[in-house]
Each structure stands twice: as C-alpha cells, then as structure tokens.
Amino acid sequence: MFFIILFFSCIQFLQNKNIFLPFKKITVEYLNETKTISDFIKYHIYTNISMGTPKKEVAHFIIHSNYFFYYNSMQLQYLLTPEYNRMEEEVEKSLNIFYYTPNSSSFDIIDDYFSCYSDNYTFKDFKGNEKTVKLEFNMRSSDKTEKLVGNLDLKNPIQDDDEFSPYDDYDRYLFKELKNGDLIDKEYFTFLYGDYIYEDNSKYFDEDYDNILGNLIIGDPAHEFEPEKYKIDDEIKIFTNLSDQNIEIKFKAKISNYTEEKAKLSFVFDSEFIRGNDDFKYEIDNIFFNELVTKNICRIDYVGENIAKTVDILYSCENNNAMKEKLKYFPTVYIEATPSNLTFLFNYKELFKLHHNRLYFLIYFKNITLTGWTIGELFFRKYIVSFHYYPNETMSFYKQQVDDINQKTDIPYPDEKGSDEKEPEGESSLSTRTIIEIVMGVVIAIAVVIIVLFIIRWKRMRKKRASELKDDYEYIPEGLVN
Numbered sequence: 118m119f120f121i122i123l124f125f126s127c128i129q130f131l132q133n134k135n136i137f138l139p140f141k142k143i144t145v146e147y148l149n150e151t152k153t154i155s156d157f158i159k160y161h162i163y164t165n166i167s168m169g170t171p172k173k174e175v176a177h178f179i180i181h182s183n184y185f186f187y188y189n190s191m192q193l194q195y196l197l198t199p200e201y202n203r204m205e206e207e208v209e210k211s212l213n214i215f216y217y218t219p220n221s222s223s224f225d226i227i228d229d230y231f232s233c234y235s236d237n238y239t240f241k242d243f244k245g246n247e248k249t250v251k252l253e254f255n256m257r258s259s260d261k262t263e264k265l266v267g268n269l270d271l272k273n274p275i276q277d278d279d280e281f282s283p284y285d286d287y288d289r290y291l292f293k294e295l296k297n298g299d300l301i302d303k304e305y306f307t308f309l310y311g312d313y314i315y316e317d318n319s320k321y322f323d324e325d326y327d328n329i330l331g332n333l334i335i336g337d338p339a340h341e342f343e344p345e346k347y348k349i350d351d352e353i354k355i356f357t358n359l360s361d362q363n364i365e366i367k368f369k370a371k372i373s374n375y376t377e378e379k380a381k382l383s384f385v386f387d388s389e390f391i392r393g394n395d396d397f398k399y400e401i402d403n404i405f406f407n408e409l410v411t412k413n414i415c416r417i418d419y420v421g422e423n424i425a426k427t428v429d430i431l432y433s434c435e436n437n438n439a440m441k442e443k444l445k446y447f448p449t450v451y452i453e454a455t456p457s458n459l460t461f462l463f464n465y466k467e468l469f470k471l472h473h474n475r476l477y478f479l480i481y482f483k484n485i486t487l488t489g490w491t492i493g494e495l496f497f498r499k500y501i502v503s504f505h506y507y508p509n510e511t512m513s514f515y516k517q518q519v520d521d522i523n524q525k526t527d528i529p530y531p532d533e534k535g536s537d538e539k540e541p542e543g544e545s546s547l548s549t550r551t552i553i554e555i556v557m558g559v560v561i562a563i564a565v566v567i568i569v570l571f572i573i574r575w576k577r578m579r580k581k582r583a584s585e586l587k588d589d590y591e592y593i594p595e596g597l598v599n
Contacts, residue, residue, distance in 0.1 A: 134302045135336030136240040136295065138164040138269075139329045140179060142387075144423050145193045145204040148211060152324045154431065154472055155423045157389045158481060161193060162330060165214060166267065167239040169221030176214035177267035179333060181386060184272075186291045188216060188256040188265040194424050201423075215264035223251070229258050231287035240300055243334055243342040250298035255289050271306055271386075271504070292335075292506050301336030304506030305513075308333055308386060310498045315467070315526045322389070322472050331497075338503040338513055347501060351517045355457050357384075357510040363455045366397065366490070370448035370530035375400045381489035382452070388493035391463075393480045395487060398430075405447055406432055414440060419484070432478040436471060444469055444476070448530055459514055461500060464528040499526075 144160045146152050165174040176191070191209060194201050218224045218234075227233040235253040242248075256265065269291050295301045310331040323330070339347040367376040377396060409415035415434035422429060434440050447465040454460070469476045479495060499522055503513040 133242075133337055133341055134300060135242050135334050135342050136300055137243045137245075138166070138177075138179075138333040138335065140164040140331060140333055141328070142326055142330050143176075143193065143208070144326075145201055145208060146423060147193075147208045147326055148204075150324075151473070152322075153420075153423075154418075154433075154477060155420055157322055157472070158420065158429055158431075159388055159422045159424050161424075162387055163214075163266070164269070164333065168216065169236050170223035171221075172237075172239060173216065173220070174214060175216040175265075175267060176212075177269050179269050179271065179386065181272045182270060184268065184270045185255045186252075186268070186270065186289045186294055187254060188267050189260060190263055191215070191266045196424075196426055209264075215266060217264055218261045225251075227253055228287055232257055233287040233289065234261075238298070243337075248300065250300060252294045252298050253289050254294070255287070271506070295335065303336055303338065303341075305338045305503045306333060306335045306506065307339050307342075307501070307503040308497045309501070310494075313499050313522060315499075315522070322470060331494075338505075339501055339515065340503075340513075347515045347518060351515040353457050353459060353514045353516055354505075354511045355454060355459075355514070357504065357512055365451075365453045365455075367451050367453070368400075368448040369451060372446070372448055372530070373400060373404045380452075383489060383491050384496070385491055385493050386497070388491070389479070389495060390493055391480045391495060392429075392487075392491040392493075393482055394490060395482070397480070398482045409434065409440075409443070414443075420481075428484055430482040430484060433475045434469075434478075436474050436476050440476060445531055449528060450480075457514075459516070459519060460523060461496070461519070462523055462527055463495070463499075464526055466528070467495070467499070467526065 140162045141164075142160045142162050144152075144156050146156045161178055163176045163178045166177050167173065168175050193205050193208065218236075221236055223237045225235045227235055232255050233253060234256060235251055237249055238252050239247060239249045254267070271291070292301070292304045296304075308331055334342055336342075338352075340349045340352060363378070364380040364382055365376060365378055366380045368374070375397070377394075406415055406417075410417060415432055418431045418433055420429050420431050421427070444465045447468070449462050449464045450468065452461040468479050470479055471477075501515055501518050505511040505513065
C-alpha cells in the first residue's frame with residue numbers, strides 16, 4: 118500500500134510543473150522614504166532570478182505588452198525631465214540587480230546578427246524545489262556590454278503565420294522558453310498576495326519597496342499547485358476579453374439605482390487602483406462627493422503619474438470621525454458576470470484607504486472621455502484568478518473562494534440594517550417626528566402630574582376648611598328656639 122501511495126505521489130509531482138517568482142515594486146521614488154499617491158496609481162513590478170555563472174540575482178520586470186523574452190537597460194519613467202532622469206539614475210546606482218554578460222562564463226551567442234543568446238537560469242517551484250536550465254533570449258547586440266534587466270512578458274504574442282520573416286526563427290517568447298526548458302507544461306499564470314485582510318486595510322499602501330509585494334506562479338493553475346485550497350470542481354473559466362460575458366456594474370442601495378450594462382473591463386498588474394469611466398463618476402458625484410467637496414470635506418485632486426505624461430482625477434477626503442461615518446453610506450460596488458454566475462464586490466472599507474492622513478478613493482478617472490474600466494491589484498488581492506496563456510486566453514476563478522470572500526465582505530447598505538444602524542455624524546439618530554413626540558409626551562406627563570397634585574392639594578384644603586367651620590358654628594334646628 119505504501120508503494121502505491123508513493124507511486125501516485127511521484128506521478129503527481131512529475132505532472133505538476135511551475136516556477137515560483139516573488140516580486141517587488143519599484144518606481145523613480147524608490148529611494149524616497151515617503152511616497153506620493155502617484156506611486157500607487159502606476160508602478161513597475163519585478164522579480165529577481167538567479168542566472169549566469171557565477172550565479173547573479175538579476176531583476177526581471179513583469180509586463181503584459183505582447184513582446185519577447187528580452188533584455189535591455191532599465192527605464193522606470195518616460196517623462197524624461199531633468200528631475201526624473203536624476204531620480205532614475207540615483208535608483209539605478211543604488212541597486213545591484215543587473216545582468217552584465219562579460220561577468221558570466223555561461224553566456225553564449227546563438228546568433229549575434231539575429232540578436233539571440235543564452236545563459237543558465239535557476240528557478241524554484243511552488244514547493245521550493247530548485248532546477249537549473251539553459252534558456253535562450255533576445256537583446257540587441259550593442260547591449261552586450263551594458264547593465265541590463267530582463268522582461269517577462271505574460272501576454273500571448275501576436276504571430277502572423279502568413280508573413281514570414283527570417284527573424285521568426287530567432288524570436289524568443291517566455292512561455293515557449295519555459296516549456297523548452299522543461300520548467301512548465303501548462304501556460305497559466307497566477308498572482309498570489311497572501312491572506313486577504315478584509316477587516317482593516319489601512320496598511321494597504323506599503324511604502325517599503327524592499328518588501329515582497331506578492332508571488333507570481335507560472336505553469337500550473339491554482340487548483341494544481343494548491344489543491345487543498347482551490348478545487349477543480351469549483352473552476353469557472355471565462356474569456357479574458359470578456360467578449361462572451363454580460364458584465365454589469367451596479368449599486369444595490371436605496372441611494373442609487375445605478376446599473377451599467379455590458380461594461381468593458383480590462384486587467385492590469387501594476388496599479389493598486391481601479392480606473393472607472395465617466396458614467397460612474399457622474400453617479401458618485403451626485404450621490405456622494407458633490408456635497409462633501411462643496412463643504413471642503415473632500416477635494417478633487419489632479420495627479421500626474423510618475424511613469425507616463427498623463428493626469429489622473431482622484432478624490433481625497435479628511436481623515437476624521439465625521440468622514441468615517443459618512444463612508445458607511447458609500448454603497449458597495451458590484452461587478453456581475455453572467456452567464457458565469459460570478460459576482461465580485463468592493464465595499465467602502467476596501468475602496469477608501471489612508472495615505473498621509475487623507476482618505477483616498479481607490480477608483481480614479483481620466484480627464485478624457487472613457488467608457489471602459491481597468492482593474493488592478495485591488496482585484497487580485499481579493500479574488501484568486503489563474504490566467505491561461507494559449508491557445509485561448511481565459512481566466513479561471515474558483516466559485517467557493519469567490520463566494521466565501523463575498524460573504525465576509527458584502528456589507529448591506531445602512532438602511533437595510535434597521536434602526537440599530539448609526540447614521541452619519543451631524544445627522545440625528547432619531548427622526549424629527551420622533552423627537553417632537555418624545556418632547557410632547559414629557560410635557561403632557563408633567564402637566565398630568567401637576568394637575569393631579571393640584572387636585573389632591575385642593576381636596577385637602579376643602580376638607581380642612583369644612584373642619585374649621587364645624588368647630589366655630591353651632592347648628593340649632595328650626596322650632597327649638599324659645
């Protein structure tokens with residue numbers, strides 16, 4: 118029996134192939150002790166991979182841009198102003214995470230003209246097992262003597278079979294190379310951020326970029342590398358472009374009947390925010406922010422990003438008890454995907470985060486007309502999703518995981534809870550009518566008491582007067598007078 122169990126365990130081990138990549142974030146503000154809010158709207162994520170001989174930890178940026186498995190010089194920003202160039206140079210000087218081919222004795226030239234090379238790589242899988250293989254990659258021949266970083270592109274490359282180029286035989290793609298190195302069998306990737314903290318996310322904005330932000334698993338889907346948590350029977354697949362889904366974004370509260378049908382959603386891995394569209398902005402202005410902005414409790418911030426020349430519109434509010442009570446009246450946002458029967462939601466505790474003593478709304482907007490949504494890290498922290506790479510780009514969710522986390526975080530709107538729910542500070546917990554009724558009741562009760570006391574006192578006085586008259590007057594019946 119023991120050998121049978123061991124045999125099937127070995128089969129399972131051989132079947133499961135993945136690489137485990139802890140990743141961090143980096144921006145031009147890397148060296149700043151405190152970061153601006155721009156640093157959390159858009160940033161870079163990278164993982165260190167051991168490569169070359171002797172082994173060297175080299176930064177590999179995780180991207181989603183439909184490109185090659187390639188190496189180039191590090192570029193953290195495209196603003197290219199003197200200030201941003203200076204910041205970028207200082208960050209580069211402070212790090213020792215670059216690939217320099219002259220220092221690696223295992224570096225080989227496959228074809229210098231077609232920019233194809235190879236070197237040794239050492240990876241670990243989800244269980245910590247280590248494997249060293251030789252992989253091929255692309256880079257410009259002129260970069261061989263520069264300090265370089267790698268790029269792990271998670272997007273399916275566009276390949277036109279009708280047009281042949283001599284470069285095609287030398288173009289290297291991430292998933293194909295990992296399969297050629299016998300590191301993976303399947304083309305999935307999954308982001309894991311640890312246990313989701315749904316009671317208090319005030320420490321969500323982590324300004325220490327030396328900390329591990331999350332883990333990327335490439336190869337197996339979640340139900341294979343962690344089958345005790347995610348079950349294949351719970352797997353629900355939908356297409357990444359959501360073309361076959363009727364996506365609705367809505368509020369479920371008396372304050373608003375907002376529903377957006379056939380919403381367009383896309384996913385990014387390098388933002389802690391959600392980018393909303395104009396219709397949604399118009400609605401939340403009417404039901405929530407307009408009044409608070411007028412009273413200077415909240416404000417509208419126009420924030421420039423740290424990577425590209427673009428401006429974002431954010432809402433930030435005062436951090437005080439009155440505002441925290443107001444937040445309870447911001448309705449939960451629901452994203453419903455049919456016919457998959459999946460619902461994703463974000464309540465006010467998840468959508469407002471503290472940064473430098475201001476509460477920021479984690480849905481931002483652009484100063485140009487947009488109809489689509491972009492969902493970032495906030496989504497992947499909460500919901501486990503395994504992206505499938507080829508031949509069809511799909512997402513695998515796990516129904517039980519989605520339902521369990523929704524049950525813990527679906528906060529009913531206060532009107533739905535009954536009279537025990539506190540209303541925002543500045544608004545009485547009792548209605549005006551109730552207050553008037555209480556006051557009138559007290560007045561009537563006092564009046565009744567006064568009247569009763571007056572009657573009792575009057576009766577006592579009358580009785581006393583009668584007694585006094587009896588003592589001072591002798592009554593003689595008529596006919597007895599002589």
